Amino acid sequence: MCNGQRTEPCNVFPKNQYIEVGSSTEVVCQTTCVRGRVFWTLDNSPIDESLSRTINSSHTVLTLRNFTHHSATLQCHSADTQQVLGGTTIRTYSKPSKISCMLESENQHGGVPEWVKCNWEHQIISPLKINYTLIYEMPLKPKTELCHSQETNCSNKSSSGPIYMFTNATFTVRAKTTAWETSSDPYEIDPYSMYKIIPPKVKVTVLPDRLSVKWSRSGTYRICHCEVKYSKVVSDGTPEVVLKKTLGANESIGSATIENVESCTNYKISVRCAIDKAPWSNWSQEQMVLTKLNKRHVRLRLWRKIAAPEESEMRKVHAMWKEIPSTCQDTFTYTIKTTPYKDDVPGVNYTDISCDNSTCDFDVSHHAHRISLKAFQKGILLAEDSVYVPATGKSLPQVTGIQASPLGDVILVSWKAPVQPVSGYMIDWTHNGHQYYWKESKYTNTTLSGLLDKKRYNITVTPLFEDKTGRGTQAIHICSRVGDPGNVTITVDPNDKSVFVSWDTKSQEECSGTVINYTVFYGTQTGPMLNVTVDGTRQGIHLKDLSPDTQYRVYVKATSLTGTNRSSERLFKTKRFDPRLLLALSVCGSIIIILVLSLGLFCAIKWKKFSEKPVPNPGLSSVALWTSPSHQKGKGSFQPFDNPSESLFDQIYTEATQKTSTSPLATSYNSNPAGGQTEEYTEAATVVAPEEQNEKPVGQRLCSPGESTALLSSEKGKHSPYRSQSSVESPTSMSNKLCKRVPVKQLEKSTPVTVYVTLDMFEQGQSR
Template identity: 60%
Template sequence: MYFVFGNGIKEMFVFLPLVILCVIPSVCEGLHESAFSVVPKDQYIEVGSDTEILCQTSYVHGKVFWTLNNRLIDDSLSYAINSSHTVLSLRNFTHHSATIQCHSADTHQVIGGTIIRTYSKPRKISCILYYINQDERGLPHRFTCSWEHQIHPLLEINYTVLCGSYPQQSEICNSRITTCTTNYEDLPKDKINIIKNSTVVVRAKTAAWEAYSAPYEFDPHHILKIIRPVLNLTAFSDHRLVQWTRSPTSRKCHCQVKYSKAVNDRTLEWVLNKTLNPHEQGNVTIEKVESCSNYRFAVRCALDKAPWSDWSLEKTVLTRLNKSDVQLRLWRTVSELEKNGVRRVRVMWTELHSTCPDTLTYVIKQAPYKEDMTGVDYTDTRCGHSTCDVDVNQDAHVINLRVFNNEALFAEDSVYVPAIGESLPQVTGIQASTREGVILVSWKAPVEPVSGYMVDCTHNGNQYYWKESKYTNITLFDLLDKRPYNITVTPLFDDKTGHGAQALHICSRVGDPGNVSISIQAYDKSALVSLSVSQEACSGAVVNYTIFYSTQRGPQLNVTVDSTTRDSYLTDLKPDTEYSIYVKATALTGTTKSSERHFKTKIFDPRLITALSVCGSILVVLVLSLGLCCAVKWKKFKDMPFPNPGHSSVALWASAGPQQGMSPFQPFSYPSESQCDRVYTEEAQRTSTSPLPTDCTAGNPASDQMEEYTDPGSVPAPAQAECPAERVETQNLCSPGESTALLPADNNMLSPYRSQNSVEAPALRITKQFKHDPVKQQEKAAPVTVYVTLDMFEQHQGR
């Protein structure tokens, strides 16, 4: 091996130091273990026991010290046998696991160490004999023992239940948990006899240790769990009888009767104890239970010093009505006197357990307070369970209520109804306030002494709540939330009741404002928000409204207005943008929030389009109206006739004076011609004193003369012909055929034109009455300008 050439020699010299380094520590470790040691190693001891540990230091001389879990141990617990051996003595060791080390006092080096673990014995053993089937009798079915033991998680423990006196112990059962069960009836007869008078020991065994429990001695009757009792219930009107049957035995027995009742989502429970003598069956009478309520009953029993049996099958019973529980609390409300002289009285009383199995009948009878009153038929009235309406007259009455249970009188009470105008005391100064859902009522007592006060309240006139008080104040609970109540306080006397005083519309609680609804009218840069709040009873009065609005990305803005505002404008909005909005109504009692709404602003202001539409419509109407007026004027102008000279004739008439005869030019005469249609001179119109023919005024010198008008463009002249005696403001028709004298002109020339008449109908003329003094006609006829009438303008008339 040492003669290797080449590369092999190099490898040998490299590997040789490694071999030396590995061999030398192994040799030193063996020498160290033999020279330094702590014994015994990794031992298990029973918790609370004593132990000793030896520290050996063959090559190290001097003192040593000990540590337990790195904590110094008192030197008094150790002693040195010689210079190389030191003993540590531990008393009543209770640590579950501890590391013990021995150290050199000079160098403080660890000489050696060990780990001590403790174990415990099984303890608190209890055994029981019991039945699996609760309906079978005979020998018990099972035998079970249980105990307590501190189990080490790293060790597997096997338990064995040993029965009998040591050393003649027999194994009953085995288990790896702290409970062990065996079938009692499957045990051999010799083991059954052992159990009858026996001692039980539990053995715990592992690979490292073995422990036995302390002996557990028992009497089989003390561990026997008997069969559960059989329960029977009987309900009477004033008590409940509970009976049960237990297992037959010649030993004393203890029993418990449990009964319970569910009240407002919780269960009230009571337990009664009863001890039975040998062969005695159980029964208990229970009196203190509420009427017409469901109770659950159960019973369990146990032999003396034995465990309790299972509870019997639970039974539920509805208790019957107990007469001692009946409190009618009768009261009434009286309406105003009606026109027929009748008052409606509502009689009310506390409902007597509607769930009762008993048959209850309520009968009302009203009787006059004074025996000599007559005029009303007082018959019995059968009523419902809690209210009844009866009619009484204006006199005082006594209302009597009788309750019958299965046709037997069960309870009775009466109440007084005062007469109309009866002088009775009445409370004053009634006041009511609301606080946290209750109503506080106070009043001033009358001068007369009273026995109490009856306070009744209602929120709808049908359902009443009434309560009696001995003081001048009362607190009303259990009221409906946010309801207005009418409260009446009536003083009570020994056999009468006074008149009631009322406090109206007292809210049980003033809540938040009513529901808020909004409507939005959107424009381009603004929006009109209309607010409305539903009016609800007992809602808080709104102090202000806050409008919250925002875009999807923008910050939330708000506007606050007072409670009187119903319309509010949101300004500085972005056109063609969607907004979300809601309104919060604030009152002193809270706030109410409306549902969130969304709206989108317009691109243009719709009000501008509306204004332009209205203005355009007005302009179109004006243009159409102007065009229509122009068309009408044009039609009138186009249809306006012009004088046609072809329809007139020329003639000269001599002026007729008082001394002259007729003019050589006689006027043309037509049968239909009227003297009023003749032509008058312009000068006669201008001169107010122009002479008139004498024959027109001969019949009535004082009669009025008529001034005649034709077309607005011409000025009429008075006619010089004889006119009718009566002149009225109408169309003037003169006698045809009469001649008319021509009026003189400035050049004393006669007019060559004569008057023309229309063939169809004479034109209408407007006449006006006026008076003239009689004058003489001028002797000389002067030439005058002659006008023609509109009768000449007829296009179809020819001469």
């Protein structure tokens, strides 16, 4: 809205108007606030200027003809300023149409109808609540409002009494809101064309080979059409069959015969009727009946399965036949008799075998036989059949190229006929080897139905001849339906930057789909899922380029021709470091530690041996003769003293603090006047070489430690059988010790004798 140079505002009127769809309307735009030309838009689309005219300088009128929009916004604009001067909303409504009514009688025995039920169509979407009124009008009678409703249907008992059937009636529907009101066109209807009669009464009679249905209709004497509906009472959804009958204007009783009903089967029957061009009545109450046994329908169709012969050459035969339905309310018995195919087999007694149900087991010999089956009803022969049992090892024709494949919930079986002409084929199948099903076919293909879901079946096709049978050809382990792949279980073995994912597929069902490929989905907790696809023969895969020390999730989906199955999702975390590096470092470290410990132990042992080297014990020295100078160069001999002028007796130095330990030999050469006061620590030892026994004796002398030390040090380079030993005492403590020479008598010349002395060595630290 805007205000122009004048004080009067611009506007569009009328506001928010409702018009009937397809009608015309005029809209005025007041242009006192602007100067110049104006134009119109409908839902923002320009309108042809020819539809607009100017009455005077202040008003412009727009004419809309045949307006069909459900709802539209109309606006008036200034051509100079492009401003909106005003606007309005136009909505349309329509009249109710296609009225259809039906008259019904309240009395179930018929008569004049009292109830009226009508419905109609109204193509409108309105925010306002619509109230409908159904108006009934007859000639020479005022209009009557039969019922009120806010839906597009209405039913009520006529308030003006019974609707007369001898003349046409007119019906009108009025629709009214707070903004508009409209009425439908009047519909004139023949009362008989909308008269719905009551359902007929039905009676069914069961005959040995058919059903007889009779019913009585009600209503006026006009042409009446009726339908008889019947079907078997089974759970597999057997289709219904409808028979049509027409009754004349003077016929009140209708009848129909249902042929070809199955023996001992429950059927349900119902009937409905309608006057010509009128609505159908409701179906009558269903009648449930059980048919009788029809002897023509009894077809035992005997068949057999033959086991391999035993050691006694007897074969087990499993005979089976189509049993008379158990729903037949009578008593039936079966007998089987085996006879030789042509000539009697001597020594065999053929007797009748009584069987209570549709199977029977017995033994036959390896000869050819014919098995005969007879069925009796109350002792009267009802039906019979026979089948051929070939001899053991006899060559028989058979079908070839048998193929079986599942399709939906059935199995399609096909094969190639043998060379010999056949009269038909017998197909038998089983899923457990105990319960058999069989059927006969004239063609080289058949369909097996009624199978258990996802079970493996063994199917056998046997050709039939005039009075013989061929050899059966078998197709084993044919699934009735292939299911999805089995359950997938996965295991993960993560490293730092990779993981090995392995899986296993197991199914609890016999027939699970063969896996074509596996798809491995993996990713971080927050990142996108990546996937890798491998063929169905793989059972594991390495996933690489992962981040160390990161949480991942993974699952595997198995895909077959019949569906998919996926494992549960597994979480795993990659390791911080490569475990192979840690293992290598551990092995190298262990080797280095072992080498270091071994080297240390070796050094310790060597040091211990070096530091703990024992002092040699002269008592453990070997005794040997000293050789002459001419033999000094001999290998392995002891070297004599360097100075041959010295005494043959080696000087022995003792420590003053030790007690004297004198051997008997030393005593004979030692004389000490003051032996009781002076302690001697020397044990004399003399070894006389044979070459020096004639030389002068040399006396043994005892010296102080100082002298002993000087003598020992001066004789380092001489070859002596004994090493000098150090004293633990200091040289000053030994300075007062005496050194004396002990005279020794000269040895007489005699037979060479070897003399030796022993020297007891005291360990350091021992008390003196």
